[in-house]
Amino acid sequence: MIKNNVFTFDTKSETGIYWLTPNLAVYPGPTTVGIIAIPSPENPDSKDVYLIDAGPDKNYTQLIYEALTQELKSFKIKFILATHSHADHAGGAAEFIRLTGCSLLATQKEKSSIECPEIQSAISYGANPLPEYKTSYYFAELALVDRVITSDEVINLADGIKLECVPLSGHYFDMAGVLCTVPASENSSESKKIFFTSDGIFTRGMLSKYWIPFLYDVRRFKESLSVIKSVKADYYVPSHGDIYTEISALYELNMLSVLQNEETIIKCIKEKEYATFEDILKYIADSNDMSMRLSQFMLVGSTIRSYITYLYEEKKITWVFKENRMFWKIKLPSEPEA
Numbered sequence: 064m065i066k067n068n069v070f071t072f073d074t075k076s077e078t079g080i081y082w083l084t085p086n087l088a089v090y091p092g093p094t095t096v097g098i099i100a101i102p103s104p105e106n107p108d109s110k111d112v113y114l115i116d117a118g119p120d121k122n123y124t125q126l127i128y129e130a131l132t133q134e135l136k137s138f139k140i141k142f143i144l145a146t147h148s149h150a151d152h153a154g155g156a157a158e159f160i161r162l163t164g165c166s167l168l169a170t171q172k173e174k175s176s177i178e179c180p181e182i183q184s185a186i187s188y189g190a191n192p193l194p195e196y197k198t199s200y201y202f203a204e205l206a207l208v209d210r211v212i213t214s215d216e217v218i219n220l221a222d223g224i225k226l227e228c229v230p231l232s233g234h235y236f237d238m239a240g241v242l243c244t245v246p247a248s249e250n251s252s253e254s255k256k257i258f259f260t261s262d263g264i265f266t267r268g269m270l271s272k273y274w275i276p277f278l279y280d281v282r283r284f285k286e287s288l289s290v291i292k293s294v295k296a297d298y299y300v301p302s303h304g305d306i307y308t309e310i311s312a313l314y315e316l317n318m319l320s321v322l323q324n325e326e327t328i329i330k331c332i333k334e335k336e337y338a339t340f341e342d343i344l345k346y347i348a349d350s351n352d353m354s355m356r357l358s359q360f361m362l363v364g365s366t367i368r369s370y371i372t373y374l375y376e377e378k379k380i381t382w383v384f385k386e387n388r389m390f391w392k393i394k395l396p397s398e399p400e401a
Contacts (some may be wrong), residue, residue: 070298070306078130083298083306084245084255086224090127094118094151094302097259099243100135101221109137113220114159115241115259116302117143119151120199121158128162142166144212144226146261147238148176150183150203152302157206166209172237174208186279187365195357214239222248229294231263233284234277238263242294258296263287264317266304274320274351278366281321281373288317328370329393332380337390343367 065071070083080098082088088098097115112131118124131138140163145153148169156167156177169177176182184192184201192201212218214230214237223246228239241259263284265276278284291299292314299307307313324347331346332338338346344367348355353363371391374380381394 065308068307068309068312070308078134079126080130080134083257085248086222086245087243087255087257089300089306090118090130092118092123092126094123095259095300095304095306096127097241097243097257097300098131099220099224099226100138101224103139104221106137109139110135111221112138112140113226114140114143114165115243116146116152116261117155117159119154119203121155121204124155124158124162127155128159139163140165142168142210144218144228144239144241145169145173145177145208146231146241146259146302147235148173148183148203149235149262150180150199150201152261153177153206154199154203157204160206167206168210168212169208170214170237170239171211173235173239174211176236177203177206177208180205187277187361189365189368192361193357196361200358212239222246229258229290231261231287231290233280233282233287234262235279238287240291242296255298256296257298257300258291258294259300259302260291261302264291264299264301264310264313265320266301266307267313267316268304269301270316270320275324275347275363275366276320277362278321278369281325281369282376285318285321288314288321324370325374328367328374329379332391332393337383337385337392339388339390340364340368340371343371343391 080088080090090096096118099113100110103109103111142165143156143159159165180203184196188196214228216228218226225244227242229242231238231240238261240261240263243257246254299310327347327350328343331343344364378394380391383390
């Protein structure tokens with residue numbers, strides 16, 4: 064059912080799978096997994112299945128596999144296209160490969176992180192992370208990528224179904240969204256476009272809970288938001304939460320989040336004149352009524368560093384050292400480069 068441009072899961076699915084077209088479905092949960100199912104040319108009673116992302120871990124993989132077994136009876140998973148390497152998207156890939164022998168596709172930079180899971184927690188922590196960060200949430204089970212794709216690759220499947228990768232870096236190194244085109248058929252009078260936006264844009268529910276979602280590169284995330292807004296689709300499927308039939312309002316909300324976080328950092332530095340990173344992190348947390356925990360300290364802290372880099376590159380702030388401490392201050396127009 065669609066209410067206010069949001070596809071709601073009002074009708075309970077017995078299997079947990081929801082079909083947006085006769086060939087394309089989603090399995091919503093902690094991470095929404097896209098499912099494309101096409102009649103197999105070798106066996107008309109079976110389906111060839113292609114997945115967009117794999118979910119966080121082997122337990123989630125088992126749920127999806129059981130749902131597919133109930134829904135399709137006979138099927139073969141051909142490949143998983145990992146939009147990026149974060150554990151909640153690629154952590155279930157190894158179990159899918161064990162169960163089905165399917166292939167795994169990813170871009171080159173994301174391949175490196177899928178095959179070296181330590182990278183995710185090391186990037187967020189900035190060093191060898193604490194033991195608490197070496198859990199499955201940050202540390203996916205290693206899987207080997209069979210095929211490296213480009214972030215703008217086009218993959219043509221059977222029955223005229225096309226997968227167009229869309230570069231959406233910013234949340235992570237070389238993340239790709241996937242625009243699926245499903246042509247008209249005897250079961251559907253109109254062609255449909257479904258855009259899996261991965262973590263290139265965050266749902267209202269996510270932003271209401273996490274106003275400062277994880278970003279690696281603020282400038283590229285803003286550019287990716289504009290790309291998502293420009294893509295015409297019947298359904299927009301972010302990886303966490305609702306599905307949308309119109310994206311401009313969500314684009315505005317995401318951009319507001321970024322701009323407000325930038326402004327809060329600038330405000331903190333202006334008030335303090337000289338602010339350390341931890342000054343800024345505390346100010347951001349206090350401004351958003353956050354009670355900082357270990358996991359938030361890592362993820363929000365890493366994101367704040369990305370904002371600081373962006374503002375420095377924009378020549379809005381600069382750094383100084385005093386008594387062996389690094390401080391951030393507003394950069395004056397006449398001030399030389401640091």
